[in-house]
Amino acid sequence: MKGARVSTVQTGLSYGVLVGLAIVVVFPFYWMTVTSFKNEEQMRSLVSMFWPRPLVGENYEQLLAKTDFLKWYANSATVAISSTLLATAVGTIGAYALARLRFLGRGFMASATLITYLVPPSILFIPLYAQMRSLGLANSLGGLIAAYPSFTVPFVTWLLMGYFESIPEELEEAAMIDGATRFGAFYRVVLPLSAPGVLAAGLYAFTQAWNEFLYALVFITDGKLRTLPVGLASFITGDVYGWGYLMAGAVLTTLPVIAAYIYLQKYMVDGLTAGSVKG
């Protein structure tokens, strides 16, 4: 009797904490969405605060018609997709070698990859900028595509090393006993089995590249070549912030990440422990 009461209290408390945390977590996104459907007048006179009446779409129209937003969207997509494909390809084969193959220097290289993953961009951005300048890649999307693997590749590799280690080695051994080469065992047995993990790693890399700010801020000086995060942030440099279209842009920037996240959620909750996710 007493135990049941205690556990009811505990469950009630858990729900209380959950709802509190959820409100704090969701509110900024709710607020961003609500703001994106308000006009100047509604914002300035603090009317219809929590649900815009009327709902207006003019911020979105203005954003698409009067700013370079669509251009930035295309830039972000170009940079994120190319650097993701590169990172996933390089990371997948590299992770397989570091997780499974026996060769001299493997342990050292695995450690080096992990350490690279831990080196923060804030100590690399100035020399990388100097490097891109001397290669003639500053102020171009090519420079970003070339620079983003510095964080996506070690990340994908570290993530997939764990994934490959979890696949039973007997499967490859069986394939090789049946006459497959080492490469055949990787290509025909391990790779198909790892497809979900490779996809998850690729999507993570995509969201990281999509969200990246510092390199894009530093490397790109031409307004038309900006990526979304830098483009959005550039709306606040003037004295008059266009909060309406800024928030409309924020909504549209968040959407692809949320889509990727819906697929990724089960991986984040299930298998991935500390250090697998970079932010």
Add this chain to the structure above:
Amino acid sequence: MSVPAASLRSKTAVNGGLAVGLKRVLGPDHRMGYLFVTPIVLLVLSLVAYPFTYAIYLSMTHKLVGLPPIFVGFENYIRLTWDGFFQRAVVNSFIFTFGSVGFKLVLGVVMAIVLTSRIRWRSFWTGVLLIPWVAPTVVSALNFLWIFDGSLGVLNYLLVRVLRIMPQGVGWLSEPGTAMASVVAVNIWRGFPFFGISFLAGMKGIPAELYEAAAVDGATALHRFRHVTLPGIKNIMIIVVLLSTIWTFNDFQIVYILTKGGPGGTTMVMPVLAYETAFGAQRLGEAIAVALYLLPALAVTIMVLARYMRTARKR
């Protein structure tokens, strides 16, 4: 691609002997191994190792954008050591980092505990609480810039007009007294879900028998937490705290977007100062010295962390 045993045997004795010798020294899979790691090695060398080494050199020079560097030894570091503004940025960085990490740790534990208690729609709640971690940080920072706005921001509206607990609004990011607390709050908001999800994963790995045994011994919930849960997630806690310390110390976006280090330098942290020195003042050498000033501490942290992360994987 490695050579299968059958084809090795069919080769001449000399070739076979050489291949066997190579295999002994370089390992049985060395061909495919080196082939597969070559791209990573090239990328890491050109995008991390080289810039890093170049950074150390540049930090010992006077380098202006577009001009060749002039070697000056440790001059930049020595000058920074006695520079009041830099000293303040170091102190601010520590306040920002440890203030954030402490709260993230507590909130992460709370999050993991409520998500493992008896609730419905567990994966729904987990998904919701993870949103700040996956959303673009720039978007979140811009959202908070708008929420914290002194005249039209919704935080002041809630506190002054709805809850009526303050007589008038506060310029959260523009007043020296509240700016640091505000940027720390945003960093906590963004980072605590990572702590929570990692602890959650760690708690799932604790065998149920341990809890049952503790219950049989009459342990209270608090006892079970202290003597079963905490030891069970200790390694994950160390990893997450170290990771987050590195990330938070080097966090650029949140402070840059919310305050740019202001008002009056009260939120100036080292990465933002490095950026401003490089691209505002155009002094690249000094800027890199700012970024690398605490490199020894960073290197030690990374080494310790890497060791923990590797052992966590091996188990």
